[in-house]
Amino acid sequence: MHKLYVAMVGLPARGKSTMARRIRDGLLAEGIAAKIFNNGDVRRQLLGSESTEPDFYNPDNSFGRQAREMIARRNLEEAQAWLASDDGEVAILDATNASRARRQFIESKLRDHPVLFVECVNEDPLLLNACIRRKADLPEYASYTKDEALKSFLKRIEYYETIYDPLTDEKYWMCVDSTANRVLAERPCEISPYYAAIREIVVSVWTPCLYLARHGQTEFNIQGRIGGDPPLTAKGRAQAQALARHMEGRPIDWVFTSTRMRSHETAAPLLESHPEAHVMALREFDEIWAGDCENMLYSEIREKMPEVTAARNADKYAYAYPNGESYAILRERVQRGLRRALFLAGDQPLLILGHQAINRVLVSLFLRQRTEDVPYIHIPQNQYFHIALTPHRKLFERIPYEGSGGVPVDKDTALKDPQIYA
Numbered sequence: 001m002h003k004l005y006v007a008m009v010g011l012p013a014r015g016k017s018t019m020a021r022r023i024r025d026g027l028l029a030e031g032i033a034a035k036i037f038n039n040g041d042v043r044r045q046l047l048g049s050e051s052t053e054p055d056f057y058n059p060d061n062s063f064g065r066q067a068r069e070m071i072a073r074r075n076l077e078e079a080q081a082w083l084a085s086d087d088g089e090v091a092i093l094d095a096t097n098a099s100r101a102r103r104q105f106i107e108s109k110l111r112d113h114p115v116l117f118v119e120c121v122n123e124d125p126l127l128l129n130a131c132i133r134r135k136a137d138l139p140e141y142a143s144y145t146k147d148e149a150l151k152s153f154l155k156r157i158e159y160y161e162t163i164y165d166p167l168t169d170e171k172y173w174m175c176v177d178s179t180a181n182r183v184l185a186e187r188p189c190e191i192s193p194y195y196a197a198i199r200e201i202v203v204s205v206w207t208p209c210l211y212l213a214r215h216g217q218t219e220f221n222i223q224g225r226i227g228g229d230p231p232l233t234a235k236g237r238a239q240a241q242a243l244a245r246h247m248e249g250r251p252i253d254w255v256f257t258s259t260r261m262r263s264h265e266t267a268a269p270l271l272e273s274h275p276e277a278h279v280m281a282l283r284e285f286d287e288i289w290a291g292d293c294e295n296m297l298y299s300e301i302r303e304k305m306p307e308v309t310a311a312r313n314a315d316k317y318a319y320a321y322p323n324g325e326s327y328a329i330l331r332e333r334v335q336r337g338l339r340r341a342l343f344l345a346g347d348q349p350l351l352i353l354g355h356q357a358i359n360r361v362l363v364s365l366f367l368r369q370r371t372e373d374v375p376y377i378h379i380p381q382n383q384y385f386h387i388a389l390t391p392h393r394k395l396f397e398r399i400p401y402e403g404s405g406g407v408p409v410d411k412d413t414a415l416k417d418p419q420i421y422a
């Protein structure tokens, strides 16, 4: 029977644990027995708060170094025993495994089955910053102020950076941009039948629960005026309240808005009912930029700039407003925004509060719509989309939040092979 060790590699806050869970869950969905052995869990159990202090990670602190080596050894032995039993097929070692020396130790100790190192990198400053800030909320920092926790965690990273070696000499490895579901470099472990499955999991888009809603009605919507930064109307505010009521009791960990007032105003009641949710405004979710036509009425554009209306009608997807954007251009930044949002939310439920054109592009990324159809996708202001995309579940439904029940849109088949990072 084939067996494999997967050893995660990477500095703290690079998405290793999320990736380890995805590899485990993806393999389990294929009927392959996979289990995570996490050094951090053992450390917290054995040493508690003592090991939260940054000095514990100082390479010159021999107590800390020995304790971490002992924990690593213990986890290797547990993983080895599990693979030696009939139960185990893929043991995932979740730890930083930052130095070459540590990885040589792993390779020398685990000789019974191949070891595949999976390195996670995250070079996006916005994401790295947000991930680091989120770590300050971990239970192990409960007795720290937010600032103290942040300082302590940054110091821990600094110590790891002094011993960090990227993968090169190891026998089998894969270096993954964990913010973009991309393999950056690899030395494939072709002798293992699990390599291809793991690679597939790593490059797959994964979201257990994504809600996608549009802001409520604005005065501009009533007038047929585009772009700008208008506030919600009374009806729009009522829609925002209805959305919040509908979402009550449904866990939402992250709310992503655009930088526009209508998006913020729609999020406000929802954030009252979900005070624990993290909120982030991303420019990537700002409405299509109409350039010279910003703040104009559609009717005004028809009269004063007939060539714009004609060219847009001829090819709405490719047409870019003078000094503005097209749907084709928009797609690039919406993809980047989605990637960021999905990375930050990890496996937690998230909600994106976008705009008409933004949500059209987002929907099209999941449903593989023909480009010419994208600018015409119906994006109502009193319904939202609920999307789940994991190896266990593929779901796309549109749900009215002022009524009840969902309107499934060709579930199961619709989401196969989405093109999100194409």
Ligand code: F6P
Pocket (backbone or CB within 6 Å): 221, 224, 225, 226, 227, 228, 287, 288, 290, 355, 356, 357, 375
């Ligand atoms: O009309 C509302 C709006 O969000 C505008 O701000 C935006 O320009 C437009 O929708 C995008 O839709 P379309 O591409 O159909 O004009």
